[in-house]
Amino acid sequence: MFINTENKLIWKNGSFQKWDDTNVHILSHTLHYGTGVFEGVRAYDTLNGPAIFRLKEHTNRLFDAAKKINIEVPFELDEIIHAQCETLNKNQLNAGYIRPIIYLGNEGLGLRAKELSVNVAIAAWEWPSYMDPEAKKKGISIAKSSYIQYENPLHSGNKIIGTYFQNTMALHEAIDKGADEALMMDANGFISEGSGENIFIVKDFKLMTPTKDHCLNGITRQSVIQIAKDLNYDVIEKNLTFDDLISADEAFFTGTAVEITPISKVDDVKIGHDGAGEITKVLQNKFDEVISGKDLNYQSWLTYTK
Numbered sequence: 001m002f003i004n005t006e007n008k009l010i011w012k013n014g015s016f017q018k019w020d021d022t023n024v025h026i027l028s029h030t031l032h033y034g035t036g037v038f039e040g041v042r043a044y045d046t047l048n049g050p051a052i053f054r055l056k057e058h059t060n061r062l063f064d065a066a067k068k069i070n071i072e073v074p075f076e077l078d079e080i081i082h083a084q085c086e087t088l089n090k091n092q093l094n095a096g097y098i099r100p101i102i103y104l105g106n107e108g109l110g111l112r113a114k115e116l117s118v119n120v121a122i123a124a125w126e127w128p129s130y131m132d133p134e135a136k137k138k139g140i141s142i143a144k145s146s147y148i149q150y151e152n153p154l155h156s157g158n159k160i161i162g163t164y165f166q167n168t169m170a171l172h173e174a175i176d177k178g179a180d181e182a183l184m185m186d187a188n189g190f191i192s193e194g195s196g197e198n199i200f201i202v203k204d205f206k207l208m209t210p211t212k213d214h215c216l217n218g219i220t221r222q223s224v225i226q227i228a229k230d231l232n233y234d235v236i237e238k239n240l241t242f243d244d245l246i247s248a249d250e251a252f253f254t255g256t257a258v259e260i261t262p263i264s265k266v267d268d269v270k271i272g273h274d275g276a277g278e279i280t281k282v283l284q285n286k287f288d289e290v291i292s293g294k295d296l297n298y299q300s301w302l303t304y305t306k
């Protein structure tokens with residue numbers, strides 16, 4: 001949980017600074033009102049050296065999110081792509097988590113966020129596993145949240161800082177109930193996602209996942225859909241009810257942090273048999289081959305940093 005910050009450098013607005021020197025001003029608009037965007041990206045130590053998984057897609061999503069809330073990024077997309085590679089290399093990381101963030105300055109503190117300076121920072125650190133590694137085999141428990149995800153559907157699909165308040169509260173609520181993660185529903189009562197993950201269910205050998213209109217269109221979600229289709233599974237994107245989940249043969253979360261993590265229990269109901277389901281295991285194994293560069297068919301998803 002706590003980051004080893006020794007000798008770490010953070011890229012900020014075009015140059016590297018020591019980890020503890022990259023302070024945000026107390027009056028940053030983003031700190032007060034959540035007016036910023038971020039990404040969560042992961043690098044893997046592959047057969048051919050460190051590689052960032054789907055870097056272009058993550059960076060595109062970052063820029064799209066900024067545009068959506070009228071933040072003009074003072075860098076080109078390619079500069080931020082390059083800066084993420086450099087941040088990894090400068091910190092001598094072969095694998096790790098990369099966190100780009102775009103936030104507003106402190107020139108004024110009205111709600112009006114026009115004409116404020118725009119800052120871009122990128123940190124990277126070792127983060128081997130978000131969940132207990134056993135969770136990948138045994139699965140995790142989730143609890144249906146009372147927090148509604150994306151009550152304003154305009155805010156779905158992007159990593160906008162302010163929207164994450166709901167997610168944190170949902171996660172805390174789930175943990176307080178003794179579960180590992182939250183299951184968030186959308187404003188129409190359909191399943192949306194976890195607090196930081198997309199959800200899939202398997203029923204009669206078919207994969208199903210909520211449509212991208214009511215969840216973050218996760219890069220892992222998109223990758224798993226592609227991989228599953230390439231493996232000849234049917235993948236259906238549709239509205240899913242809580243009952244669909246309860247009666248599923250298998251269920252799993254996807255995300256940059258959790259990769260593919262089985263869901264073994266929802267509230268008090270057990271899903272499938274003990275541990276990861278058969279199709280979940282097939283997808284986990286293929287995903288491991290893809291991120292480690294062993295499956296040459298997905299090489300275009302890896303950006304080698306050296």
Ligand code: PMP
Binds near residue numbers: 216217221
């Ligand atoms: N939903 C939410 C709310 C998230 O924060 C994340 C993590 N970025 C995901 C889904 C999974 O997205 P990705 O696969 O792009 O990490």
